Amino acid sequence: MSEGKSRPTPPPPGPPRLRLPGSDAALELPLFLPVYQPGKSDASMHAWQAEYGVSGCILNAFFLYKDRPTRERFAAEQVDIHDEIGFSGLIMTDSGAYQGFNRPLLLRNRKIVAFQDAIGADIVSPLDLVTPPGDTRTVAEKKLASTIKRVREAQQYCRRGILAGVQQGGRFRDLRRQGVEELMALGIEYLALGSLVPFFNVNHHLTFVAEVIRDARAVAGPDMPIHVFGAGDPVELPFLAACGADIFDSSSYGHYAEGGWYMTPYGAFRDAAALAASGITCDCRVCAAQQDRECLLADAASLRRHNLWTIMATVRRIRSARRDGTVTALLAEVLERHARLFPDSELPGSWAALGPV
Numbered sequence: 001m002s003e004g005k006s007r008p009t010p011p012p013p014g015p016p017r018l019r020l021p022g023s024d025a026a027l028e029l030p031l032f033l034p035v036y037q038p039g040k041s042d043a044s045m046h047a048w049q050a051e052y053g054v055s056g057c058i059l060n061a062f063f064l065y066k067d068r069p070t071r072e073r074f075a076a077e078q079v080d081i082h083d084e085i086g087f088s089g090l091i092m093t094d095s096g097a098y099q100g101f102n103r104p105l106l107l108r109n110r111k112i113v114a115f116q117d118a119i120g121a122d123i124v125s126p127l128d129l130v131t132p133p134g135d136t137r138t139v140a141e142k143k144l145a146s147t148i149k150r151v152r153e154a155q156q157y158c159r160r161g162i163l164a165g166v167q168q169g170g171r172f173r174d175l176r177r178q179g180v181e182e183l184m185a186l187g188i189e190y191l192a193l194g195s196l197v198p199f200f201n202v203n204h205h206l207t208f209v210a211e212v213i214r215d216a217r218a219v220a221g222p223d224m225p226i227h228v229f230g231a232g233d234p235v236e237l238p239f240l241a242a243c244g245a246d247i248f249d250s251s252s253y254g255h256y257a258e259g260g261w262y263m264t265p266y267g268a269f270r271d272a273a274a275l276a277a278s279g280i281t282c283d284c285r286v287c288a289a290q291q292d293r294e295c296l297l298a299d300a301a302s303l304r305r306h307n308l309w310t311i312m313a314t315v316r317r318i319r320s321a322r323r324d325g326t327v328t329a330l331l332a333e334v335l336e337r338h339a340r341l342f343p344d345s346e347l348p349g350s351w352a353a354l355g356p357v
Contacts, residue, residue, distance in 0.1 A: 015323055016246065018225050020090055020122055021162055029225070030241045032232070032315045033058040033092055034308060035251035038085050042301055045087035051285065051305075052312045055089045058249045061116045061125075062096025062105070071115070080120040092123035092164075092249070097194075101130035113154040117161055123190060124161040126154040131170040131195045140170035147194075148182050155186065164192040164227065167216065176212050180219040190225050191216060193245075197230035204236060204347035210243045210354050217244030234314035235267050235338055238330055239351060241318050253311055257303035262296070263310040265317070266337040267345070272297055278341055284309035 017026035036045060036057040048054040059081075064070050073079060081091055093116045096105055109127040116124040127150055129143040147168045154163055165188030169176035176193075183191060193216060199209045209228075216226055225246050231237065232250020240248070253263070261268040262275055264282070269275040272294040281287075286306040290296045296303065321330040331351075339348045 015319060016223075018090070018247070021160065027055050027090060028319055029246040030237070030315055030318050031056055031090075031247045032237075032311055033090070033247065033249035034253060034311070035059065035249060036085065038064075042304065045085050045089075048308070049087065049089065052309050053316070054308075054312065056092065056122075057087065057089070058092040058094060059085070060096060060099075061093035061112060061119070061121065062099055062107070064119070065096075065107070065112060065115050074115075074119050082120060084119075090122045091120075093119075093121040093125060095125040095127045097125070097128045097130055097166075100127065101132075109150045109153055110157050113163075114157040117158050121161050123164055124154070124158045125164050125192070126150045126166060128166040128168060128194055131168045133171045133198050135170045137170075137172055137175070140168070140172055140175055143170070144168045144175055144179050148179065148186075151183065151188070152186055162190045163188065164190050166192045166194045166229075168194050170195065171208070173208075173211060173215060177215045177219060180216045184220060184224075190227065191220050192227040192229055194229050196228060200231065200233065200236065202346070204233075204345050205350045206236065206239055206347060207350045207353055210239065210351070213240060213243040213245050214354075232311060233268070234263055234265050234311050235334065235347070237311070237314055238318050238321075238327075238334055239347075241322075242327055242331060248315075250311075253307035254304050256307050257300045260297050260300075260303070261307075262293070262303060263307040265310065265314050266334060267342045270297065282306065282310070284313075 016029040018029055018031060019026045033056045034054060036059045038059065045057060082088060095112045096107065099105060112127055113124060128147040131140050131143045147166060151165050165183035165186065167176055167179040167183065169179050180191065193212060196209050196212065213228065220226065226244060227247035228240055228245045230250055231240055231248040232252030237248060256263055256268055260270045264280045266280065275293050284306050286302045290302060321327045335348050335351065338345060
């Protein structure tokens with residue numbers, strides 16, 4: 001290079017993306033994977049893709065596996081899960097770990113992992129051991145050790161997809177950090193934080209969940225995709241993303257609808273008068289077609305559509321804030337409106353206690 005000329009400035013890094021196995025395609029993060037139930041969800045994946053911009057989903061491979069005719073058809077016809085549900089985007093499968101928490105599955109880890117891989121899941125889950133907050137340290141340690149062992153075993157049977165390295169550890173931050181360290185030593189390419197759902201349900205108190213995500217990001221480094229199992233409340237997602245989470249999944253859009261809850265970016269409402277007084281508007285097709293919020297709150301099917309649209313719109317807003325460098329402003333705006341609308345919420349206080357992002 002001649003004297004007096006400066007080196008060209010490299011272009012700024014693009015937004016973080018998740019690359020699909022065996023493909024040049026990559027999905028911009030953060031990413032929300034709605035839970036999809038083949039034959040039970042009230043819309044096709046094609047409709048979800050077209051109406052909401054859904055680019056990935058998660059479904060329970062255990063339910064497919066336990067149905068013998070379905071399992072045999074997958075094997076005999078070599079059916080791919082993408083063709084089965086008519087979706088070309090990212091498909092993550094769950095192993096049935098949650099079902100195993102409630103009852104014996106009579107299923108081996110290697111069997112369900114091999115099944116997920118054989119049907120073409122892009123991201124495969126091991127049969128980890130759910131560790132709720134009530135578990136003692138001794139129990140949490142044993143479940144963590146067993147989960148790590150199962151991840152190691154699953155690596156032998158996951159050949160086509162990406163294996164999710166699942167973190168457990170219950171309510172013990174040091175065990176959770178240890179879990180991430182052991183998973184990184186195994187060479188995982190995708191980190192999933194498990195058993196955090198109970199911590200989401202305590203009046204938006206985010207301290208523990210945020211600390212777990214921050215710890216995981218510190219250990220895993222800046223490039224590791226970090227998935228928070230069960231996160232699906234739009235008011236919480238910007239804060240979890242700011243802590244370092246990239247991927248979320250949930251059936252919250254449906255569970256909230258069944259309880260008559262109308263999701264907004266600032267909190268959920270079940271009272272039409274309170275919703276009207278909030279001044280919050282929505283651009284989704286459901287709200288455009290049904291101006292009477294009282295009727296909408298009584299219609300679970302319409303609420304499901306609205307709620308899913310709201311979650312996806314929130315994710316798009318987070319992506320935009322990441323690209324524009326306005327994450328701090330986004331968090332401040334959500335905090336201010338949420339605190340005004342829900343003065344008893346613990347979100348503002350718990351977030352302030354964490355310190356700067």
